[in-house]
Amino acid sequence: MSFPLLTATAVLPAAGAILTAAVPAARRTVAKWLALLFSLGTLALAAIVLVRFEPGGDRYQLTESHSWIKDFGVRYELGVDGIGVALIALTALLIPFVIMAGWNDADPLETQSKRWRPTQGFFALILMVEAMVILSFEATDVFLFYIFFEAMLIPMYFLIGGFGDRAHAGTDEAAATQRSYAAVKFLLYNLVGGLIMLAAVIGLYVVAGTFSLSEIAEMRAAGTLEMSTNVERLLFLGFFFAFAVKAPLWPLHTWLPNAMGEATTPVAVLITAVVDKVGTFAMLRFCLQLFPEASKWATPVVLVLALVSIVYGALLAVGQRDIKRLIAYASISHFGFIILGIFAMTSQGQSGATLYMVNHGLSTAALMLVAGFLISRRGSRLIADYGGVQKVAPLLAGTFLIGGLATLSLPGLAPFVSEFLVLVGVFAAYPVVGIVATTGIVLAALYVLVLYQRTMTGPVKAEVSGMPDLKARELAVAVPLIVLLIGLGVYPKPLTDIVNPAITHTMQDVNKQDPKPEVEAAK
Amino acid sequence: MNTVAAAASTGEAVQFWILGTVAVVGALCTILLKKAVHSALCLAGTMIVLAVFYLANGAYFLGIVQIVVYTGAIMMLFLFVVMLVGVTAADSLTETLKGQRWLAAGCGLGFGVLLIAGIRHARLAEFNGLARANAGGNVQGLAELIFTKYVFAFEITGALLITATVGAMVLTNRERTERAKTQRELADKRVRDGKHLPPLPAPGVYARHNAVDIAGLLPDGTPSELTVMQTLRERGQIRDVSHEALNDLKALEQRSEERLGRDTDSHPDRGRDHDRAEEAAK
Amino acid sequence: MNPVNYLYLAALLFTIGAAGVLIRRNAIVVFMCVELMLNACNLSLVAFSRMHGNLDGQIIAFFTMVVAAAEVVVGLAIIVSLFRARHTASVDDASLMKL
């Protein structure tokens, strides 16, 4: 029995959460440093996982398996494939930045007593979310996955509802109501999805008699798994619905703008860059692996919905007045790309989608956090309240621009690689879909540049004139992200090397081959 | 007669039909009469009837206990409380909750029908009678069971009773926060307050009527509340000196004067008295 | 006559008592109605004991009485203190049990 590395990776942040929450109210800073420390520790563990993982090796590695609920054959089974490793790395990487970015977001206001407790809770909850997300990336037992998939809603709910964005229009009461509205909306959407998924999970157990991915895969391979077409389709829909809500896919997306708009910026990043990835990840791991036929059956509809998400999200982003909502809709558009890539059922598409999850995490984090710094300076989320920032705070503007360029997937920055892979993958299988999807490129450029132009350029607005440039802490957040974006944009090979084998497996699950080129090029 | 026939005799039947009717009527009165006292009395009646039925069913011990404990103790307790709360405090039977009465009636009706239907449905065997059971005497039989089979339940009921008494005391006992005032202090207080320096008039001081709950008349004929005991005053149970009372009072004086053969104007003060009394009557 | 009639009578009394509980507002009367219901039960118990020819029914009835006695003591105490507190014995006045 080797050291349970995966468990440790998830337990460490959980322990950190408990310790952070236990810090006495007055010792706020201690709690912050504690949280940061634990998140860094998790990052270190994730790095070890990354190193210990052999891309060429078995599909699931570093596996752990203990019997948990005997009567229902629920097992505590952990294991990671390339996709899981990549996403765990992303999560562990982003959390420290999230914590650093939110360093002061949960501090008591002047009106509140200095013994205000929730500051500790804020960081504790973030760590708790991290633990849950990591576990759901690791779980190879459907039931276990379901538990963490749902459990992460609880800390998220409190993060959204409990800690609002300090920069809001209107009175505190109005902000509070909007915030609780957003939180409840988030919770309800995901709970409904989770409920339907629970039904499907139980149904799966009834059909397969086990929750273990590996066992089900074996049964499928041996042909001992009798699952009628209709049953498979129903179960697929059950799972897919939950993931589509989480992802979010049009038309189940409306919770995201509210949640991201009302929550503090770090939490917004947490939602879109980390938590939502669980949805797309689960599509790739569970939907395709458990219900290959149904997945293929549903492909046309899913592709159309994804297309709608891409164009619709982008267009709405153009129409937004609120910076954070704009970024939220942009994310919806990007999630459309991810789902498109997954269901293109080509190596390029799926591997591109996986890269996309990672890169979108980085790019959105960069853009959103810098936007957060901007908002915290002016105390407004409305684009119209800014202008000419570039003149007073060039660093801020520069980092913001790079984040934006990453969002519009400029070559040389990480998202370009993934987006192009997705497009190529889709185009190879469904040319028309691919062509329509490319319009997303232009729209992305439109909303990013409009945002940049209205906030950063033009004559300097009076309210903006005194705005300080990025401070050390903020640079410590922005610069590493940008470096990563550029690094992965120019040399993504390490990532693709990890991801590709997993994708090969997935392609085998749905037993699809890449379409062959028309003429064999003269190599 | 310590053996009860399995099937009830005709005598018992007659008894049942007569007393049963009484019991039902009593029950109905219990819930329909306005005054709590009347309800209580009707209930007591019903209970006595039930006691008789117990006896008829060979539960001699219970029958007696029913009379002694229930009708004797519990119902009296009820009456005491009723007295405390106010005998004449009649609560109006007008329903305040909307539809409550109809719902209650409906539910009750349905419930009763269902119970009866259930009993009919249960197709019970005819009675075995208590002949054997009561062979060694009903009380002995009960005692035997209580101290053997049901001993634990019995002990527990003991505990329960103790708890109940303690509880009752705790609930009703009002903690005295300060020492009771002595006569002297009370007197000083009266002086300080400045009203009623003389002691309160004893009930019916100036009374021309012998009931504690009727205010006596002041010399000028106005009734004085002070002459009625405090409890009744608080409950608002003062019967006022009604107009008739004053009238026949006047008549009385009239007659006495005629008998004594005095003319009215020879007693001017009395005439004044009359007028004032009339005014009071108005 | 079939002694089952005792049961019918018991049922009748019980129902009347229940209805009383629902209709009356005066706590004391409500309480009396509860007693009435208890007695109805006792009657049926006694009748049962006669049917089955053993005394268990009477025992139960006996315990019922004891419990009823205890209950009356406490209940009346409650009523009294309630009356002291708010000078009324109406159960509707104690209607704070809502949101």
Add this chain to the structure above:
Amino acid sequence: MENLIALLVAAPLLGAAVLLCGGRRLDRAGHWLGTLLAAASFGIGAVLFFDMVGKDAGDRALHQKLFSWVPVADFQADIAFQLDQLSMTFVLLITGVGTLIHVYSIGYMEHDERRRRFFGYLNLFLAAMLLLVVADNYLLLYFGWEGVGLASYLLIGFWQHKPSAATAAKKAFLVNRVGDIGLSIAIMLMFTTFGTFAFGPVLGAAEGASEGKLTAIGLMLLLAACGKSAQVPLQSWLGDAMEGPTPVSALIHAATMVTAGVYLIVRSGAIFNAAPDAQLVVTVVGAVTLLFGAIVGCAKDDIKKALAGSTMSQIGYMILAAGLGPIGYAFAIMHLVTHGFFKAGLFLGAGSVMHGMNDEVDMRKYGGLRKYMPVTFVTFGLGYLAIIGFPGLSGFFSKDKIIEAAFAAGGAQGWILGAATLLGAGLTAFYMTRVMLMTFFGEERWRNKATASPAEPDVEPAAQTHGSHSEPHPHESPKSMTIPMIVLAFGSVFAGGFFAIGDRFANWLAPVTRFEHPHPPISVPVITGATIVVLLLGVAAAYLQYGRKPVPVVAPRGSLLTRAARRDLLQDDFNHVVLVRGGEHLTRSLVYLDHSVVDGVVNGTAASVGGLSGRLRKLQNGYARSYAVSMFGGTAILIAATLLMRAV
């Protein structure tokens, strides 16, 4: 040798990185560093060039693979370079002109506190442009392609406090993005057709593919070219791009970036050769644009916008030539190079003029400047002669060749294209003469009337030097600005002849682009003669209008065509009405829909549930008796249920 290629790109990239991240401490030396690195890159280019010349024509191409970029299954994109004669030509042009313009900018941007960043952007542009031309596969080319787009965005919007500049930058980027769709779709098509998108394999196997696919690829590449090279219908951004500092207009929007489209088409020659339909479209686009640009150029009073129109038109020539296939490729590139020289020279001249005129750009407020800025006058004049194709100068050779090739296209197509090119030559002569006359001749219209600059006071750094807006004091620009102009003037005089004699240039490119001699239906001297006649006509016409009569300071209303041409032939108005307005309406209605319908459904459900529970809440009235009733009823129901169970 191969490793130098990477260095070629790395040098300016390093410059960009250092300058942009370096912070204020580099403000003093930054521009020197930038210029130095540009020059270094030029030096490397020269070294590679001489090495290449040393080899014999067959194996002059160099290849270098740095590392595998995006490997996924069959999709293998490498960071790999290829340096053949075509790339080499561009490398020299880019680094050469680039270096000159760096030097020029030292003087031009002297008083801008953000000069360091300006040089950083310039270096970034050089790196991206070099990457574009030395890439050995289309994806890497796309990398460079978007890179130059970014650089152009940053440089057009360099004076971001000017809303007009920011808007122009955004517009340029967006229009380019539309073109980029073409490029990306072309790459996807290549991937699905050939399973790769590296130059060698794709172009090698081009004949193997079905013509339909090739036509599609060709058209998509053309779309990309239109975006980058400002060809109809995606030309609208170039005019606005003149918001950028003049050196930028010279380097990016005249000499190098805008010619990337030509490079793309010539580079993909093999595909176009096999797809005649695509070629036809290319030539049509070229012809239309060259006339379009010329007409626009005739009407503009803003000197830079006039030159921009001319650029459009000249690139139209190149695209047209590139569309003619092997007979045209070489000439397209040749014209591209010569155009690089003289157009850059003209722009620098214009910059120098503005520098001396308080950044006045309206030619109607110039006039008679030749006395005040002789060097500018001479260099500008030489550039002028070159562009109109004055016999003996660069433009003459390169343009004449294209006209010949156009006629040689054969059939009606040949005649039409030839006619178009001839007409274009005439128009070129007209509008350039117009620019020349309005700027350097005639009476001094800037005298004793305040030149109200359209831009805010601190727009161009030069403005701060001659602070006030009163009467400008025209003066010659500093050495750092004149020297590059002189060098470029030399280029624009001699380059054409040097290239054209004995088809030296064509033969140099032949290994890459398969050169064929054009055989026009009518003899070459006749065409040459016709060209000269046409351009003389153009000059004459311009002289009659602007040389004889005085030029009104306020532009006359002009004919319908003139007014249309002033507004870029209404293309922008069309875009605004159809795309911008339509888009705004679309987004607004979508926002409403998202809120009311998509979200409304959910909120509606929530609301109804809330209302129901609110009504149920009333049952909790707090009266023990009513609770008792419900309990009682419940008991009754239970009994009923049990009875029924029994009964059943």
